[in-house]
Every structure is written in structure tokens, then in C-alpha cells.
Amino acid sequence: MKVLVVGGGGREHALCWKISKSKKVDKIYCAPGNAGIGEIAECVPIGAMEFDKLTAFAKENAIDLTVVGMDDPLVGGIVDAFEAEGLRVFGPRKNAAILEGSKAFSKDLMKKYNIPTAAYENFHSPEDAMKYLETADMPIVLKADGLALGKGVLICNTRQEAMEGVKTLMLDKQFGDAGNTIVIEEFMTGREVSVLSFVDGDTIKIMTSAQDHKRAKDGDQGLNTGGMGTFSPSPFYTKEVDEFCKKYIYQATVDAMKAEGRTFKGIIFFGLMLTEKGPRVLEYNARFGDPETQVVLPRMKNDIVEVFEACIDGTLDQIDLQFEDNAAVCVVLASDGYPEKYEKGFVIRGLENFKDKDDYFVFHAGSKRTDAGIVTNGGRVLGVTATGANLKEARANAYKATEWIDFENKYMRHDIGKAIDEA
Ligand code: AMP
Numbered sequence: 001m002k003v004l005v006v007g008g009g010g011r012e013h014a015l016c017w018k019i020s021k022s023k024k025v026d027k028i029y030c031a032p033g034n035a036g037i038g039e040i041a042e043c044v045p046i047g048a049m050e051f052d053k054l055t056a057f058a059k060e061n062a063i064d065l066t067v068v069g070m071d072d073p074l075v076g077g078i079v080d081a082f083e084a085e086g087l088r089v090f091g092p093r094k095n096a097a098i099l100e101g102s103k104a105f106s107k108d109l110m111k112k113y114n115i116p117t118a119a120y121e122n123f124h125s126p127e128d129a130m131k132y133l134e135t136a137d138m139p140i141v142l143k144a145d146g147l148a149l150g151k152g153v154l155i156c157n158t159r160q161e162a163m164e165g166v167k168t169l170m171l172d173k174q175f176g177d178a179g180n181t182i183v184i185e186e187f188m189t190g191r192e193v194s195v196l197s198f199v200d201g202d203t204i205k206i207m208t209s210a211q212d213h214k215r216a217k218d219g220d221q222g223l224n225t226g227g228m229g230t231f232s233p234s235p236f237y238t239k240e241v242d243e244f245c246k247k248y249i250y251q252a253t254v255d256a257m258k259a260e261g262r263t264f265k266g267i268i269f270f271g272l273m274l275t276e277k278g279p280r281v282l283e284y285n286a287r288f289g290d291p292e293t294q295v296v297l298p299r300m301k302n303d304i305v306e307v308f309e310a311c312i313d314g315t316l317d318q319i320d321l322q323f324e325d326n327a328a329v330c331v332v333l334a335s336d337g338y339p340e341k342y343e344k345g346f347v348i349r350g351l352e353n354f355k356d357k358d359d360y361f362v363f364h365a366g367s368k369r370t371d372a373g374i375v376t377n378g379g380r381v382l383g384v385t386a387t388g389a390n391l392k393e394a395r396a397n398a399y400k401a402t403e404w405i406d407f408e409n410k411y412m413r414h415d416i417g418k419a420i421d422e423a
Pocket residue numbers: 118141143150153155185186187188189192271282283
């Protein structure tokens with residue numbers, strides 16, 4: 001089989017690596033890919049939003065299966081574009097990717113189908129939002145309705161901050177049209193857990209749990225980022241939590257989408273908060289998480305292409321999804337200054353240390369091949385993942401492996417997975 005992966009970050013590198021392990025696959029292409037992906041796939045210089053070029057490429061090269069990693073193309077209807085050309089593609093159609101594409105939609109869905117989430121109201125005008133805030137309890141959370149690179153969520157401690165937040169989102173339009181509508185919701189506290197799942201429209205199979213570290217600095221200080229590291233499994237995702245989510249959240253979401261005429265096939269990523277009153281859905285994503293994928297896929301036993309095909313064909317019930325009884329930790333190596341200002345173009349040394357090692361991985365997020373060698377080309381540069389018998393061992397291994405890599409301005413958090421000590 002020939003497989004095309006759409007995207008070019010650490011998540012897509014992990015996807016390409018896992019797809020390369022499939023017995024069914026002879027050749028992988030990745031659009032646009034990156035320097036690390038180029039070691040295992042042929043990178044194609046087409047952007048993820050260039051649907052016409054992508055479908056033409058898939059036809060010309062007789063691609064058997066396309067896998068979409070990123071949210072923008074999914075929400076923009078890339079799956080519909082491929083299907084219209086008779087091409088096989090893994091991911092939700094546009095009418096189902098709205099589960100991630102509109103927070104107002106997903107909140108209304110949860111309310112209608114009694115799926116546990118924070119209490120909320122949707123607002124279409126800044127005047128109504130401001131009026132509501134006059135009497136609302138603080139702290140409170142404001143969310144831009146549309147995609148905002150994971151940055152459209154404002155946690156506001158005071159009424160004044162919240163009023164300023166409405167201005168930022170709805171009047172100054174910091175995230176463009178994504179802020180035409182906003183969700184204002186109850187502030188919740190608790191542990192956060194990410195749960196990824198495969199869905200074929202009817203059946204849902206849960207992968208193992210993971211946890212992301214979104215803040216830039218140790219101790220969860222600093223600005224929000226695209227993710228500075230992850231670990232899997234989460235020790236806070238207990239049997240009780242799993243049973244609750246199976247009863248009230250996972251299948252309920254798949255059934256709700258079907259009942260709405262928006263049958264969902266692909267990945268649903270459940271962002272959960274484990275509150276005192278039980279698990280609550282913080283958000284849905286319609287794709288693999290980044291960098292959750294970098295710790296989940298190295299633990300997955302199945303041939304992932306078989307699972308993708310079962311989702312497309314509606315035969316997921318016949319798949320026995322299995323994960324290793326081990327743990328994985330991913331530490332992101334970033335450019336100092338990320339997520340604000342940072343320099344790029346520095347040579348990355350030590351990548352060869354990861355060759356021929358089964359328990360250590362270096363997934364590229366922002367790198368570029370030049371005449372001088374592979375250089376840094378983004379805020380998040382690499383994700384160093386290691387497995388181990390348990391989380392402590394995986395964490396020690398991952399931090400050991402971060403020492404094998406060197407580049408100017410290398411920055412990382414030193415406490416990825418530290419929360420597990422408290423579990
Ligand atoms: P989201 O993109 O909706 O997952 O929000 C990004 C982050 O904001 C989450 O991972 C949480 O840390 C935080 N967050 C979102 N909603 C809430 C909430 N209702 N209460 C507390 N924190 C929240």
C-alpha cells in the first residue's frame with residue numbers, strides 16, 4: 001500500500017513512524033513533512049490546506065490511503081474533498097469535524113445529550129457577553145468558538161479581566177472570526193487527562209490515557225504553548241474514571257453525533273478534567289493530540305493501518321486494540337524564548353544517537369534540512385520520547401536521551417511527568 005500523511009509536525013512524524021511498521025505499507029509520502037519525517041517518508045511540498053493539489057497528487061501516485069493529522073484541513077473539509085474524488089481517507093468529514101471546529105457546537109451537543117461538561121452560555125455579541133459577566137461568579141473561562149491554535153481560551157480571575165477578555169476575543173478579534181461567537185463557562189479544578197480514541201461511526205475504541213504539559217516553564221508557570229511534553233499512561237486515569245467515561249462520555253458522544261446526522265469517523269480526542277464531582281469534558285478534538293501521539297503510538301501493539309481501515313469500513317468492533325503494559329514520556333526540546341520570540345537555523349547535533357534503538361525516539365516538530373545539516377526551524381524543535389517499564393523509568397530514560405541532542409538555544413522543561421510522583 002501507498003500511504004499519504006497530511007501535516008508536518010511531531011504528531012505526523014510519530015504517525016509516519018507507526019505507519020512504517022505496518023506489514024501492509026510499502027511506501028509513505030508526507031505533505032509537507034519535515035526533516036525527520038524525510039528519513040522514513042518522501043516529503044511532498046504541498047501545504048495541508050491545498051486540497052486540490054493534494055487530491056491530484058493522491059490520484060497521480062495511486063495513493064491507497066490518506067491520513068490527516070492536523071485540525072485545520074479536517075475542519076476545512078479535506079475528507080469531503082478526497083471522498084468526492086473517490087479517494088480513501090481517514091478522518092472525520094467537515095460536518096463531523098465541527099466537534100472540534102466549533103466550541104459552541106460541542107457545548108450544545110453535550111448539553112442536549114447530557115454529557116458531563118462545565119456549565120456555560122454561548123454569546124454572539126460582546127454586549128450580551130458583558131452583561132452576563134456583570135453578575136457571573138469568578139473565576140470564569142472565555143473560549144473563542146473557532147480554531148485558535150489552542151490559544152483561544154482565557155481563564156479570568158476577576159470581572160475586569162473577563163471584560164477585557166471579551167474585548168480581546170470579540171472586538172479586537174485577536175483570533176479573527178474564531179471569536180465571532182464565544183463560550184463563557186464555569187471554571188473547574190482538577191487533574192487533566194487526554195484520552196484518544198478510534199471511531200468508525202458506531203463503535204469507539206479507547207487508546208491508552210496520556211497527559212500534556214501546556215505551560216512553557218517548570219511548575220506549570222509561564223505562557224501556554226502547543227505542549228512541552230507528555231506522559232502515558234496517566235496514573236490518575238483510574239478504573240473508576242474509565243468506567244464513568246465509558247458510561248457517560250465516550251459512546252454517548254459517538255451516538256450523539258450520529259443522531260445529529262454527523263456520523264463521526266476518525267479520532268476523537270477527549271480532553272477531560274477529573275473534578276471532585278467526577279470527570280467532565282473540557283474539550284473535544286477531531287484528531288490525534290500533539291504531543292500525546294508521541295507517547296501513545298510507541299505503546300500501541302496493533303498494526304495502525306488495519307485500525308484506520310476498520311474505521312473507514314465500519315468494522316472497528318472486530319479490532320482488539322492493545323497497548324504495551326509499559327509507559328512512555330516525551331520531553332519537547334524547544335528554542336529558548338518559545339512561545340514568544342526565538343531564533344532558528346541552528347545546527348542540531350546528536351540525532352544519530354537514536355538510530356537502531358527500539359525504546360528511544362526523536363520526533364521532529366520544527367526542523368529543516370540544509371547544506372549545513374539539519375537545523376532548528378520552529379519553536380518546538382524535537383520531541384524526545386523514551387519508554388520504560390513504568391513512568392519513573394520512562395521519565396529517567398527520556399531525560400537521559402535529551403542529553404544526546406545539542407543545539408544552540410536548546411530549552412526544555414525539567415519536570416515532565418513529575419506529577420506521577422504524587423499519584
Ligand atoms: P481547551 O482548549 O478547551 O482544552 O482549553 C485549554 C486549557 O484551558 C485546558 O487544557 C484547561 O487547562 C483550561 N480550561 C479550559 N476550560 C476550562 C474550565 N472550564 N475550567 C478550568 N480550566 C479550563
